[in-house]
Amino acid sequence: MVGAGRPEAEQFTPGLPGPVFAAHYHLAGEASGPYTYGRDSNPTWTLLEQAIGELEGGAEVVSFASGMAAVAGVLLSQVRIGDVVVLPDDCYQTTRALQERLESYGAVVRMGPTAGDAQIGLVEGARLVWVETPSNPRLDVCDVRRVVEAAHAAGALVAVDNTLATPLGQRPLELGADFSVASDTKSLTGHGDLLLGHVATRDPELAEGVRFWRKTVGAVPGPMEAWLAHRSLATLQLRLERQTANALAIAEALRGHSQVSGLRYPGLPDDSSHEVAARQMRRFGCVVSFTLRDEASAERFLGSLRLVMQATSFGSVHSSAERRGRWGGDAVEPGFVRLSAGIEDTEDLVADILRALEKTA
Ligand SMILES: *Cc1c(COP(=O)(O)O)cnc(C)c1O
Numbered sequence: 001m002v003g004a005g006r007p008e009a010e011q012f013t014p015g016l017p018g019p020v021f022a023a024h025y026h027l028a029g030e031a032s033g034p035y036t037y038g039r040d041s042n043p044t045w046t047l048l049e050q051a052i053g054e055l056e057g058g059a060e061v062v063s064f065a066s067g068m069a070a071v072a073g074v075l076l077s078q079v080r081i082g083d084v085v086v087l088p089d090d091c092y093q094t095t096r097a098l099q100e101r102l103e104s105y106g107a108v109v110r111m112g113p114t115a116g117d118a119q120i121g122l123v124e125g126a127r128l129v130w131v132e133t134p135s136n137p138r139l140d141v142c143d144v145r146r147v148v149e150a151a152h153a154a155g156a157l158v159a160v161d162n163t164l165a166t167p168l169g170q171r172p173l174e175l176g177a178d179f180s181v182a183s184d185t186k187s188l189t190g191h192g193d194l195l196l197g198h199v200a201t202r203d204p205e206l207a208e209g210v211r212f213w214r215k216t217v218g219a220v221p222g223p224m225e226a227w228l229a230h231r232s233l234a235t236l237q238l239r240l241e242r243q244t245a246n247a248l249a250i251a252e253a254l255r256g257h258s259q260v261s262g263l264r265y266p267g268l269p270d271d272s273s274h275e276v277a278a279r280q281m282r283r284f285g286c287v288v289s290f291t292l293r294d295e296a297s298a299e300r301f302l303g304s305l306r307l308v309m310q311a312t313s314f315g316s317v318h319s320s321a322e323r324r325g326r327w328g329g330d331a332v333e334p335g336f337v338r339l340s341a342g343i344e345d346t347e348d349l350v351a352d353i354l355r356a357l358e359k360t361a
Contacts, residue, residue: 001168002234005051019044019227040215044223048230052188052198055167055233057174059200060207062214063226067163067183069219070197071095074159074179075130077213078206081106083127086151088114090140091132091161092183093329115140115272120150131177132161133170134273136314137324137338138331139264139289141273144280148176157206163187164314168240169283173202179210187286187315189232190239194225239317239343243286246319246341246349251288253350259357262291262333286341287314289324295334297360298323302337304356307344314340319349 006015023038035041049061064070075098079085085102087095089111099109110126112118114135119142123129129151133142144160151158159179160172166187172180182188184196199210214220244267251265266277267284277284292298302310308319312327319342325334341349 001055001237004054004233005047005049005230007047016227016230017043017047019223021223039218039220042220042223042226044226044230045221048226049198051230051233052167052184053200055236056180056200057167057171059173059180059202060204061198061200062207062210063184063221063229064197064199064214065219065221065225066195067181067185067197068094069214070181070183070199071161072098073210073213073217073219074181074199075102075128076105077209078128078157079105079107080127082108084108084110084125086110086112086119086122086126086129086156088112088119088130088132088135090114090135090138090331091130092136092163093327095130095132095161096329113140114142117142117146120147123147123151123154123156126151126154126156129156129158130161131158131172132163134164134266134277134285134287136164136287137289137336139266139271139273139287141266141277143276144170144172144175144177152176164285164287165281165283166236166240167200168237169244169285170281173200175280178203178206184229185315186313187240187243188236189229190236190315190317191228191232192311192313192316192318192320194228196221196225196229240283240286242343242346243315243317243341244283246344246346247284247286247288249346249350250339250341250353253354254288254290257357259292259297259361260290262289262336264289287338288341289336289338291333292335292337292360295323295325298335298337301356301360304359305352306356307349307352308339308356314338316340316342318342319344
C-alpha cells in the first residue's frame with residue numbers, strides 16, 4: 001500500500017512524478033487521447049485514482065475537489081425526477097442538506113436512522129440508498145451487507161460514505177456496495193491542509209456517469225492537492241495505527257469517568273456498535289464522542305486542552321475537538337464533544353485530556 005499508484009520504474013525519473021500543472025496539453029489532429037483538457041483529465045489525478053483504487057480493493061476511482069463534490073457527484077448524477085432516495089437522518093449534515101436540492105429536482109427523499117439497520121424498512125421502490133457508517137458525529141453503525149442485500153433485492157443502488165473508516169478500515173465495495181464515497185479531506189490524507197474527495201465503483205458504467213458529472217459541473221481537484229494526497233497515502237497505515245490506538249486509549253480512559261456520559265467509540269468492546277463494527281471493519285477510526293454536563297462544561301474542557309486543537313473536521317495527525325452543537329443541525333446535546341485522535345504520544349494525549357477534565361469539574 002505504501003507504493004500504491006506509483007508508476008513502473010523508469011530510469012532517471014522520480015518514484016512519484018511531481019504535480020502536473022496544465023490547463024491543456026499538446027493536441028494536434030483528432031481530439032482524443034488520455035490528456036486533452038485540464039477539466040477532463042490530469043496525469044496527477046490518474047496516479048492518485050489508481051492508488052485509491054488499489055486501497056479500495058480494486059475499483060475505478062473519480063477524484064473530486066472536496067468530499068461534498070464527491071457526495072453530490074453520486075447523488076445528483078444518479079437520481080432523476082420521480083426517483084426515491086433513502087438518506088440516513090443522522091449522517092453528515094451537508095449531505096442531508098442535499099435533500100432540498102433533490103426534492104426540487106422531483107426526487108422523493110426518505111430518511112431513517114443508521115442504528116439498527118433502520119434504513120432497510122425504507123428501501124422499497126428506491127433508486128439509491130445512502131449509508132454512512134460509522135455515522136458522523138454520533139458514531140452509530142449499520143450492517144452494510146444486510147442493507148445492501150435488502151436494497152439490491154428492491155432494485156436500488158447502494159452508496160456508502162466511508163470517510164470515517166477509510167478503505168484501510170472498511171471496504172464498502174467488498175461488502176457489496178455499488179459506490180464507496182469519501183471526504184479525503186479527513187483521515188485519508190490526514191494532515192488537515194487540503195480538501196479532496198473521491199468516488200470508487202467497480203461498475204464501469206456507473207464510473208463513467210460520475211466522471212461525466214465531474215466534467216460537466218467542473219468539480220475537479222487541483223493538481224497540487226492530488227499530489228499531496230498521493231504523497232500522504234504512503235503513511236496512511238502508520239497514521240491510522242497510531243490514531244486508532246490513541247482513540248481506543250482515550251475511550252478506555254473516559255469509560256466510567258464521573259463527568260462523561262454517552263461515550264461512543266465503535267472499537268470499545270462494550271459499545272452498542274461494536275459487534276456489527278467488528279464484523280465489517282478492520283480499524284475503528286480516530287473519532288471518539290461523549291457528552292459533558294452542559295455547554296459551559298464542554299467549553300471549559302476544550303479551552304483547557306493543550307495537545308488538542310479546537311477545530312472542526314477530523315482525521316488529522318494533530319488531535320482536534322469541538323462542541324458539535326455549536327453548528328446546529330445535529331441531534332446532539334449542548335455538551336456533546338467530538339474528539340479526533342491524532343498521532344501524538346498516547347500517554348501524553350490521555351494525560352492532557354484527563355487533566356482538562358479535572359479543570360472542568
Ligand atoms: C467532512 C465530511 C464530508 C464532506 O467533505 P468535505 O471534504 O468537507 O467537502 C462528507 N461526509 C462526511 C462523513 C464527512 O465527515
